[in-house]
Amino acid sequence: MLAVFGHTNPDTDAITSALVYARLLTRQGVEARAYRLGELNFETPFVLREAGVDVPDLLPTLEAGAAVALVDHNESAQSVPNLTELTVMRVVDHHKLGDLTTAQPPYLRFEPVGSTGTLLLKLHREAGLPVERADARLMLSAILSDTLHFRSPTTTPDDREAVAFLAPVAEVADVEAYALAMFAAKSDLGDTPAETLLRMDYKVFPFGDPTRPQSVQQWGLGVIETTNPGYVLGRQAELLAAMDRVRAEDGLNGVLLSVVDILNETNRTLVLSATEEKVLREAFGVEMAGGLADLGGRISRKKQIVPTLEAYFTPTA
Amino acid sequence: MLAVFGHTNPDTDAITSALVYARLLTRQGVEARAYRLGELNFETPFVLREAGVDVPDLLPTLEAGAAVALVDHNESAQSVPNLTELTVMRVVDHHKLGDLTTAQPPYLRFEPVGSTGTLLLKLHREAGLPVERADARLMLSAILSDTLHFRSPTTTPDDREAVAFLAPVAEVADVEAYALAMFAAKSDLGDTPAETLLRMDYKVFPFGDPTRPQSVQQWGLGVIETTNPGYVLGRQAELLAAMDRVRAEDGLNGVLLSVVDILNETNRTLVLSATEEKVLREAFGVEMAGGLADLGGRISRKKQIVPTLEAYFTPTA
Numbered sequence: 145m146l147a148v149f150g151h152t153n154p155d156t157d158a159i160t161s162a163l164v165y166a167r168l169l170t171r172q173g174v175e176a177r178a179y180r181l182g183e184l185n186f187e188t189p190f191v192l193r194e195a196g197v198d199v200p201d202l203l204p205t206l207e208a209g210a211a212v213a214l215v216d217h218n219e220s221a222q223s224v225p226n227l228t229e230l231t232v233m234r235v236v237d238h239h240k241l242g243d244l245t246t247a248q249p250p251y252l253r254f255e256p257v258g259s260t261g262t263l264l265l266k267l268h269r270e271a272g273l274p275v276e277r278a279d280a281r282l283m284l285s286a287i288l289s290d291t292l293h294f295r296s297p298t299t300t301p302d303d304r305e306a307v308a309f310l311a312p313v314a315e316v317a318d319v320e321a322y323a324l325a326m327f328a329a330k331s332d333l334g335d336t337p338a339e340t341l342l343r344m345d346y347k348v349f350p351f352g353d354p355t356r357p358q359s360v361q362q363w364g365l366g367v368i369e370t371t372n373p374g375y376v377l378g379r380q381a382e383l384l385a386a387m388d389r390v391r392a393e394d395g396l397n398g399v400l401l402s403v404v405d406i407l408n409e410t411n412r413t414l415v416l417s418a419t420e421e422k423v424l425r426e427a428f429g430v431e432m433a434g435g436l437a438d439l440g441g442r443i444s445r446k447k448q449i450v451p452t453l454e455a456y457f458t459p460t461a
Numbered sequence: 462m463l464a465v466f467g468h469t470n471p472d473t474d475a476i477t478s479a480l481v482y483a484r485l486l487t488r489q490g491v492e493a494r495a496y497r498l499g500e501l502n503f504e505t506p507f508v509l510r511e512a513g514v515d516v517p518d519l520l521p522t523l524e525a526g527a528a529v530a531l532v533d534h535n536e537s538a539q540s541v542p543n544l545t546e547l548t549v550m551r552v553v554d555h556h557k558l559g560d561l562t563t564a565q566p567p568y569l570r571f572e573p574v575g576s577t578g579t580l581l582l583k584l585h586r587e588a589g590l591p592v593e594r595a596d597a598r599l600m601l602s603a604i605l606s607d608t609l610h611f612r613s614p615t616t617t618p619d620d621r622e623a624v625a626f627l628a629p630v631a632e633v634a635d636v637e638a639y640a641l642a643m644f645a646a647k648s649d650l651g652d653t654p655a656e657t658l659l660r661m662d663y664k665v666f667p668f669g670d671p672t673r674p675q676s677v678q679q680w681g682l683g684v685i686e687t688t689n690p691g692y693v694l695g696r697q698a699e700l701l702a703a704m705d706r707v708r709a710e711d712g713l714n715g716v717l718l719s720v721v722d723i724l725n726e727t728n729r730t731l732v733l734s735a736t737e738e739k740v741l742r743e744a745f746g747v748e749m750a751g752g753l754a755d756l757g758g759r760i761s762r763k764k765q766i767v768p769t770l771e772a773y774f775t776p777t778a
Contacts, residue, residue, distance in 0.1 A: 237566075238566050239566055240562070240563045240564060240565055240566050240567070241561060241562050241563045241567055241569065242562060243562065244558060245557070245558050245559060245560065245671070246557045246558045247557060247768060247771055247772075248557055248573065248768065249554075249555050249556055249557050249571060249572070249573035249763070250557070250558055250571055250573065251571060251572050251573065252558065252569045252570065252571035253569065253570065254566060254567055254568060254569035255566070255568050256565065256566035256567065256568065266587075270583075270587050354562070446566070451564060451565065454564055455564075
């Protein structure tokens, strides 16, 4: 049985891609089951409910050598703690290739598209398998979620084409209204503790030259995508205290939390300390005021934040 | 312009896959050009001549940041020396995933099939592009070469299906006769210097745990696939002297040279010193006589030699 899962702090693409890929593999004769590596954000339960699909179970501890398929991630820092002991058979992803290695030839399908959902639709078509309604709903949601309904610069023509194909199969007549309902669900943060908000869409990246381990810095990069940034920014002090705790607990060099206004396509990033201030100023050339850095239209962590930090910490790369 | 190339000490799959992929990308609107990283073996000129295709140029030195596509390999030890400075945009491969990383999301297409040619046929079909005669001839040759016309345990149903599809397009009426002519060309080694024979199908692998660099051993693994093993074994003393020089020059922990009898599907491996003897005995449990280890039917380096050594040098993996 192949265990299929997305990254820790799962977002909609990570959860739905595990579900859709496990089902596709099962239809192709590969025994597979979807799992999750953490608690859902506020958007994904809405998506699963609309699709009529159950929340996948938390991944149990896997024994060394167990066969796994990764979706929507490939770096060990974003995966199950004992990843290097497991047998990675398959990866479907749209991120940069990190520290993954395999002992045997794997199936890898990476393309620089806006969401893993877009790749999963391609896999259905290449296999000549019709897309079922629930799977269509899940892939459609993943694409709308990851691309912020085409607002993100990660959006590609393949993502737009996939949504056009999937919407009628998913029986979503008004894609814009459905996306807004998803984003509203995601923004309904209630009295969620500040640390939960920070960790909800949060990834740790090693920056620097991996061949010189002493040069490598670990940075935690959180994003809160919301239609209601005022609410999040109103909790700035609480969030900074949570960032400070997480930085210490996780032994990080720095922590950034970006508040992305989905509808207005802006990014204001909370500045924790002089360390983060220096990096934000030097890497992005932005100014800070009131403990916030105005990162303008940089709404994609993957495309507009991580590569800039990568270049900043590894000038020769 | 994307530079497309296969591994050093190129075999037929490495050369033809660079040619076919560069042409496919060009047809898809991506400017690309095929190169090679070394001299051809004795089989590939026969294949190119039959296909009416020119030998690709040697890859010139690329500036840092240059965009490249890798075919039929992904590990830096088998690629251009400054690979880590280049921008790897695409990889099409059927080997285990090694130390490759990227700064941006790449196109990766890996499947555990018998040859890169099989994957390139899939890419044509998925793109809805008809396969042209010369490309069909090149992909067909790559599959027959890498799988030893289905004799190798790396052969998959996809490879057989690809050959069945490609043969009529390539206008190869008798596939078995064509494969035998390829293997005969490959076996016509003439008075080739021993070191050239050793390095013709030769790859360096790091074995051990990469997180503990002091545990890593570098081994050079050469293979001579031939229909005339008697000729090669008749030059045993010369070949051992070449292996000894290469081990010293390249700073290796050990060197193995396997003489694979294509038609009888046997592997006799030259034993250079007590180091190699110990490893062959302990890893494969085989006996040695006359400076030769009888590795029986282990004719695939990728599937039957490398994984065994990997497990031997990294017992916990």
